[in-house]
Amino acid sequence: MNIMYKSTRSDGDKVTASQAILKGLADDGGLFVPDSIPALDLPLAALSQMNYQQTAYEVMSRFFTDFTEEELKSCIQGAYDDKFDTDEIAPLVKKDGAYYLELFHGKTIAFKDMALSILPYLMTTSAKKNGVTNEIVILTATSGDTGKAALAGFADVPGTSIIVFYPKDGVSPIQERQMLTQKGDNTTVVGIIGNFDDAQTGVKKMFNSKELAERMNAKGYQFSSANSINIGRLVPQIVYYVYAYGQLLKKGEITEGEKIDVVVPTGNFGNILAAYYAKNMGIPIEILYCASNENKVLYDFFHTGKYDRKREFVLTSSPSMDILISSNLERLIYRIAGEDAEKTKNLMDALTGEGEYEITAEMKAQLDSFASGYATEEQTAETICNVYKKTDYIMDTHTAVASHVYYDLAKENGRKTVIASTASPYKFTRSVMDAIDKEKYDKMTDFELVDELHILSGVAIPNAIEEIRSAPILHNTVCDKNEMQATVEKILGL
Ligand SMILES: *Cc1c(COP(=O)(O)O)cnc(C)c1O
Numbered sequence: 001m002n003i004m005y006k007s008t009r010s011d012g013d014k015v016t017a018s019q020a021i022l023k024g025l026a027d028d029g030g031l032f033v034p035d036s037i038p039a040l041d042l043p044l045a046a047l048s049q050m051n052y053q054q055t056a057y058e059v060m061s062r063f064f065t066d067f068t069e070e071e072l073k074s075c076i077q078g079a080y081d082d083k084f085d086t087d088e089i090a091p092l093v094k095k096d097g098a099y100y101l102e103l104f105h106g107k108t109i110a111f112k113d114m115a116l117s118i119l120p121y122l123m124t125t126s127a128k129k130n131g132v133t134n135e136i137v138i139l140t141a142t143s144g145d146t147g148k149a150a151l152a153g154f155a156d157v158p159g160t161s162i163i164v165f166y167p168k169d170g171v172s173p174i175q176e177r178q179m180l181t182q183k184g185d186n187t188t189v190v191g192i193i194g195n196f197d198d199a200q201t202g203v204k205k206m207f208n209s210k211e212l213a214e215r216m217n218a219k220g221y222q223f224s225s226a227n228s229i230n231i232g233r234l235v236p237q238i239v240y241y242v243y244a245y246g247q248l249l250k251k252g253e254i255t256e257g258e259k260i261d262v263v264v265p266t267g268n269f270g271n272i273l274a275a276y277y278a279k280n281m282g283i284p285i286e287i288l289y290c291a292s293n294e295n296k297v298l299y300d301f302f303h304t305g306k307y308d309r310k311r312e313f314v315l316t317s318s319p320s321m322d323i324l325i326s327s328n329l330e331r332l333i334y335r336i337a338g339e340d341a342e343k344t345k346n347l348m349d350a351l352t353g354e355g356e357y358e359i360t361a362e363m364k365a366q367l368d369s370f371a372s373g374y375a376t377e378e379q380t381a382e383t384i385c386n387v388y389k390k391t392d393y394i395m396d397t398h399t400a401v402a403s404h405v406y407y408d409l410a411k412e413n414g415r416k417t418v419i420a421s422t423a424s425p426y427k428f429t430r431s432v433m434d435a436i437d438k439e440k441y442d443k444m445t446d447f448e449l450v451d452e453l454h455i456l457s458g459v460a461i462p463n464a465i466e467e468i469r470s471a472p473i474l475h476n477t478v479c480d481k482n483e484m485q486a487t488v489e490k491i492l493g494l
Contacts, residue, residue, distance in 0.1 A: 005035070006033060007026035007341065008345075018067065024207065024227075040283070044256050045256050047245060050246060056236065086105045089114075091105070097411070101420055114240060115236040119230070137162070140163070148182070150226035155182065155183060163488060221492060227327070238278045241262065271422070287413070291372070293317075294374070393457075397428050
C-alpha cells in the first residue's frame with residue numbers, strides 16, 4: 001500500500017514520505033500525517049525473532065513507501081551500528097516488576113538518538129530522490145537533548161548544515177557542555193534569552209515565512225527540521241515499541257497477543273505519539289500513560305479536555321519535558337477531530353491567539369486509550385531514591401517521572417508495563433545524585449558526581465560523558481528570543 005502524507009491544517013495536495021521529510025513542516029504551518037496508519041501485517045511471534053534493524057525495516061517500510069528496500073536498509077545500517085553501546089540498541093531491563101526500555105544507548109545518551117541517528121540518512125536520501133540541490137539547513141529548537149543528538153547526527157554530513165537554538169538557562173550543565181563542544185564545520189549552536197517554547201515558536205515562525213524561504217532559495221538554501229514535528233523522526237520512534245513487544249515475547253514475559261501498558265515521560269508528545277501509532281499498527285497496547293512533570297499542561301488536558309498554556313513555566317529537574325506547547329499533540333487532535341483539517345486549524349489558531357482551546361466531548365471520548373499522571377519535583381526525586389534502594393537501579397529524572405506514574409497509576413492494572421527510559425542518569429548527575437543523598441553530594445562538581453554515580457551504579461561511564469570532560473568550548477553565540485531570525489540570516493550570510 002502506498003502511504004502519502006497530508007497536512008493537519010488544510011486539505012491541500014498530498015506529498016510522498018521523502019517530500020514530507022525534506023519539508024519538515026507543511027506550507028500551511030500544519031504537521032504532516034500519514035493518510036492512514038498501516039497495519040503491521042506480520043504475526044506477532046515473528047517479531048520475537050527479529051533484531052532491532054530488522055524490526056526497523058518492517059516498521060519503516062510500511063510508512064516510507066516511496067523508499068526502495070535498498071535505500072531504507074542502507075539508512076538503517078548506517079544509523080543503528082556501533083554508535084550504540086549495545087547490540088540490542090534498545091535493551092529492556094526488568095526492575096521491580098516493570099520493564100524499562102532503555103532508549104539512551106546512542107551517541108548522546110538520550111532517546112533522541114533513536115530517531116536522530118537515522119534522520120540525516122533519511123534526509124540526504126530524500127534530497128537525492130527529489131533532485132534537491134540546495135543545501136539543507138536544519139533548524140532546531142531544543143529543550144536540551146534534541147540539540148545534541150541532531151548536532152551529532154548532522155555534523156559534517158555533506159549537503160546539510162545545522163543551527164540549534166536552546167534556552168540559555170533552561171538546560172542541565174552537562175547538556176549545555178555537550179552542545180557547546182560540538183565539532184563539525186556545518187554546526188552552529190545558539191543560546192537564547194528565553195525558554196524552550198520561545199525557541200520553538202521562533203523556529204516555527206522562520207519555517208512559515210515565505211519571504212525568508214525565497215531569500216534562502218536564492219542563495220541555494222532550504223530549511224528542514226530535526227524536531228519531532230518531522231515525520232522522519234516520528235516513524236523511527238515507533239520501532240522501539242514494536243521491538244519491545246517482540247522482546248517481551250522472546251523472553252517469555254508475555255504470551256502472543258497479551259496486552260501491555262506503556263508509560264512515557266512526555267514533553268513535546270512525540271515519543272508517546274509513536275507508541276500510539278504502534279498501537280494503531282496492531283501492537284497489543286492497552287493504555288498509554290502520558291507522564292508529565294510540574295509543567296502538567298498535558299495532564300490537565302487529558303483530564304479536562306482543555307489545553308491551557310497560560311500558566312507559569314516551571315524549570316524542573318527534567319528539563320527536556322519543560323514544555324507548555326506540545327507540538328505533536330496536533331497530530332492526535334487531527335485524528336480525534338475525524339481528520340478535519342479546518343477544525344484542527346481553528347483549535348491551533350486559538351492556542352496561538354488565546355493561549356487555550358477546548359475539545360468537544362465527542363473528541364474527548366476518543367482519548368480512551370490514554371491516561372495521564374504527573375510527578376512533582378519531590379516525587380521524582382523520591383522515585384529515583386526508592387527504586388535505587390530497592391533494586392540498585394539508578395534512573396534519570398525523566399524516566400523517574402514516568403516511573404512515579406507507573407507506581408501511582410499503572411501498576412495496579414496488573415498488565416505488564418513498559419516504561420520508556422529516555423535518558424542516561426549520567427546526563428543529569430546533579431539531580432540524580434541529590435535525589436539519592438543531597439547532603440553528601442551537594443558540594444561536589446558535576447564531573448565529580450559522574451565518578452560517584454559510577455561507583456554507586458557500577459554502570460560504565462558513557463563515552464559521551466568522557467568526551468566532554470576536556471573538550472574545548474567551540475560555540476558562544478547568545479541572542480534574545482526576538483533576534484533568532486536575524487541570527488540565522490547572519491550565519492547564512494543572507
Ligand atoms: C525529549 C525528551 C523527553 C520528551 O519526549 P517528547 O517526545 O518531547 O514527549 C523526555 N525525556 C527526555 C530525556 C527527552 O530528551
